[in-house]
Amino acid sequence: MPKRTIPSNERPERAQILRITLILIAAYLPLGGYLAVQISAFVGLLFAIRLASLRWPAVLPGTLPLAALTLIGVANAAVTYQGWSGQNAGTALFVSMLVLKLMELRRKSDIRLVATLIGFLVVVEFLFDQSPWLVLYLGAVVVWGIALLVDLNGGLEEPRRRGAVKVAVTLALQALPLTLILFLLFPRLSAPLWNLGVDPSKATTGISDSLEPGAISELVLDGELAFRARFEGAPPAADQLYWRGPVLWETDGRRWSRGEGIANSGTAGTLLEAGRSIDYEVTLEPTDQRWLFALDMPNSVPDGAFISSDHQLIARQAVSAVKRYRVTSALDYRTAAPDPARLAAGLQVPEDVTPRMRRLVDEWRNRSETDWALVQSGLQFFNRESFHYTLMPPSLGANPTDEFLFETRRGFCEHYASSFAVLMRMAEIPSRIVLGYLGGELNRVGGYHMVWQSDAHAWVEVLIDGRGWVRVDPTAAVDPSRVDNSGASRMLGAGPSVRFTLEQADAIARFVRNLRLFADSLDAAWQDWILGFSVENQLALLERLRLGELREYGLVALMLAALGLTLGVLVLASIRERKPFDPLQAEYARFCGHLAKIGLARVPNEGPMSYARRVVAQRPDLAPTIERFMDLYIPARYGPDDPRDVLMALSDLLRDFRPRSASRMRDLLRRSR
């Protein structure tokens, strides 16, 4: 291709190259945390070369080194992510190529292309992070990019850069109402057209489907939100808020798991009796697992989920995005008896049972007449003996249950639930462990409960004849005076758990807490109205406008109408220009208006003198007034006279000037005869 010379006004200035580089760096920064280090290293190197080349132009790579850099960039992305498929690989490749484009900014349109593609980069970034802060940050970056486009176009007043920013901000502000209309009314797809590239498997967060020592205390140290729940009507008491998750059957003495044979068998769990129903809506943060959390015991099944025979709600697909669902739970319930396989699994005891554990259970068995009384004995044991509740328990050796029960006696809910279930099984009472969350913090600002990862909990269910599965929480049996809450739990950032009453917070802590609640309600609104806005919301909006039956056509029509209206207002506001008011001109216009009414309108290219001559020639009867007007007007308008002196006179003259059309004059004359 022959190299064409680039006209001087198409060559970018150094300051413009610097700015597009800075804008691209700013746009890349949030991605840095999500892409592999190698990608950031490559991109960072390119940025460094570009910045250095502004000072030392020789640094800029020529055609061959540039081709080599391109190959390195492609290979870097491919090797890092083992191929091209997947969101990370695609993003890495795109970013590498976009930043490479910085190396050849020969024309202004090259910069414009990079600025345009930054828009695409921004959209890609929202696949990684959807926080409002990122929106504000990238919004500022985009407006900066628009200002650069304005500056590149040129032809601005000095100081140019400030002028460009002003124009960009004006454009952005005027675009906001249109953006809102498009966002609300642009028809959405209810199902994706294609699906590729977005990898679903990320590290799971929240409760997993097994229980090992330390699993929950790790969660408790995680300050993240698990889900929000909005109750219809009064929320249940805090000690009723057991959010049920996975149910564990199988243990080897240390680790509890669901038990392959059991977990996936059986029919839907039904409740023989259900009382105190409560309706609520849960907004679950993505977990990449299939558990849906519901209060003990769920009595209805949300769309896209089913209920297992262990009364767990299970989604048909892993929850990879924020999921909202409605459930009804019964706070009083009686479950059906389990099938024989479950009955057997509920009595499975690990091999490392020690004699002193056996002695303990036998003692309870002798003392108690019923199973339920034995359960109570077990709870009293935890209460009476010097068991301590702590987030930082000593590590346990080969036989954790024995060591915990008789030696360390310091542990967390997982230790209590695990050892209690084992003891109950030894006493021939079928039991199982339930993982989930306990409690939740009421956000008065938003009117919903927030359940944090730090509310993660494990409890036990025992099978009692005639009552079905009964929830028993051995952790709650620990004497509150032996609860150690001085340590980590207060530094977690999570709210006080209902498990233990923390000492009354002081004013500053309360303030901080309220601030946090407020921030969370903003976040919830963000989730509901921006991130979760969907076809259903649009149709609901249409329903409210009584356009429901028009469906998508109604949306489009409404969108176009609203866009047209808003643009019209913007256009009118921009066109409207107040011309400086000239009273003399106004009098002249009035004068011409009077004459126009009798068919003697001024021709656009007619000056006052020739106009007056023409009018007088046609209507000599008007001559005195017209000549008097021109005598006053012309010197004031074109001569040295001060127009203010003649304004009154002109105004008086015109007040009595009521010319009649020639035909009307004739009529009047005829009649008077």
Added chain:
Amino acid sequence: MEDMVDWTRFRGRRLSGLFRRVARGGDGVARVGRRQIYILPTGNGLRFGAVLFVMLLGSLNYQNNLGLLFTFFLASVALVAMHHTWFNLLGLSVQARGGPPVFAGDDASFEVVVGTEGKRARYDVGIPAHETPHQAIAIPGGDCGTIRIARPTLRRGLSTLEEVTVETRYPLHLFRAWCYVQTDATTLVYPKPTQAAPEPGSAAGDTEPRRRQGPEGMEDYLGPRPYREGDSPRQIDWKAHARERGLVVKQFGGDQGQEVWIDWTELTATDPETRISLLTRQVLDAAEAQIRFGLRLPGLEEAPGRGDGHLQRCLTHLALYDHAQANDPLQRTA
């Protein structure tokens, strides 16, 4: 790449009737109205639209509401920008005037004065030029700015700028709005002088340039004569003027009062345009040699004189001389 869609180039002579032009008003100023503005996306605008489309599809497909939000924001910015592009020309007042005379073959220059009558300032208003860099100006509200343009000339006479294209890509270079404005600006084009010409008054065919007579500054005072337009103010006898004797010019004779007639009939070339070119050369040579000279064309005579004014008068005669009309017998008798 820049402006792939350059519609002015597709606009042939035959098509030009289809395009609306901005006519001059009674005051000679053309004001750009709503129906006379054309607007189309630039190459950059088309690329911007393509990227937006990809963003829209991707965001819709992955139900990424924030992606949609930004896509819609950028689309709205482009939509608003399109209106700003259009406004930027609306109501502009355009008036063109010719520049100083040039010789045929040189570029005639014109000044296009673009103004706003309202308070709104205008930016990046320009006139497309194919060779010179596109020059764009900013016009503060209620003010005006001047754009100088050059048009190549081929023939002597009056070069009229019949129409200029006023364009803008403000604010984002996504759209180009333009309009065709009628003007009546003219620039005088002198005939292109030949390389050399026979000395006036001498035999035809003698192309040896005239030798200069004596060094400059050795000029003798020849006496006063009345002022004529075009005389240099330095030659005016200001003392005489102060004595209220009117404007009198002191005559010096670098050539001892030599006077030549540059005459159409003295030349033998058959083509009238060639003759005019030769005459132009003679006039220029004579003026350079500071000789008093007169010009005789069929039906037209310019009395001998000197100075810039005289030179320009002669060149103007040569520029506008219509030999066909002059050869008309009716004209000859006059």
